[in-house]
Each structure stands twice: as structure tokens, then as C-alpha cells.
Amino acid sequence: LHAQVVIDPGHGGNDWGAQGNFRGEVFKEKDLTLEFARELNAAFKEKGVEGVLTRNQDHFVSLAERTSLVNKFRPKLFLSLHMNANGVSPGFEIFTLSPIFAFSNINQSPDSTITL
Numbered sequence: 001l002h003a004q005v006v007i008d009p010g011h012g013g014n015d016w017g018a019q020g021n022f023r024g025e026v027f028k029e030k031d032l033t034l035e036f037a038r039e040l041n042a043a044f045k046e047k048g049v050e051g052v053l054t055r056n057q058d059h060f061v062s063l064a065e066r067t068s069l070v071n072k073f074r075p076k077l078f079l080s081l082h083m084n085a086n087g088v089s090p091g092f093e094i095f096t097l098s099p100i101f102a103f104s105n106i107n108q109s110p111d112s113t114i115t116l
Helices: 029-046 063-073
Strands: 005-009 019-022 025-028 051-053 077-084 091-097 103-108
Touching (some): 005 063, 029 077
Antiparallel strands (some): 091 103
16 A cells, blocks of 8 residues: 555544634634645645545544554655644644654744645
8 A cells, every 4th residue: 555645633532632712612633633634635636646644533543553554555745733722832733754754843833824
């Protein structure tokens, strides 16, 4: 099996991740990362890039299961999506794994934009 990109929507199931409140509505990191991962995967697909999500529904996927999927598909790019709700570094984080297995991350503030 092979995929060009594996997208990991952080958290899921009983692991809500960060929570935030906007105009009286509570948002959970697990829901936002899943929605973003689906949209990102669709954008990759439009560009002809084959992608796989580590979870397609709201259920818990262990770290061991996530890394097993990455090893199974051997993607050219791995993205783990996270969103922060603390006052120190609000916004989102995307952790990547390069082909030489060197970790990096992108910290992005809420008022910044990254375009595919």
C-alpha cells in the first residue's frame, strides 16, 4: 500500500484535545482537526495527490495505531494536525515527518494564512 500523504487529525473519541468558546459555542480540537483534515485531503485530491486520513470519524486512535498507519503507507508527507486554545500559543500546529524522518512543526497564529 502507498499514499503520497497521510493526514492525522489530532485527538478523537474520548480525547477531546483543546476546547475553545466562540460566541457561546464550544469547539473541540478533535472536531476541528477532523473537519480540516477532510478539507485538506479533498484539496490534495483535486491536485492529484493521493491521501489517507488516520481517522475518518470521531473515534480514538492510539499513537501506536497512528504510527503503524504511517509505516504501512510510507507516505512522502505526514501531517499531524493540532489546534491550541491556551493563551501562550493560540492557533494551530502542524507536525510533519520528512522522508529522512526529521520532525518539524509549523506554529501558526490565528490571524495568519497558509495557502496550498
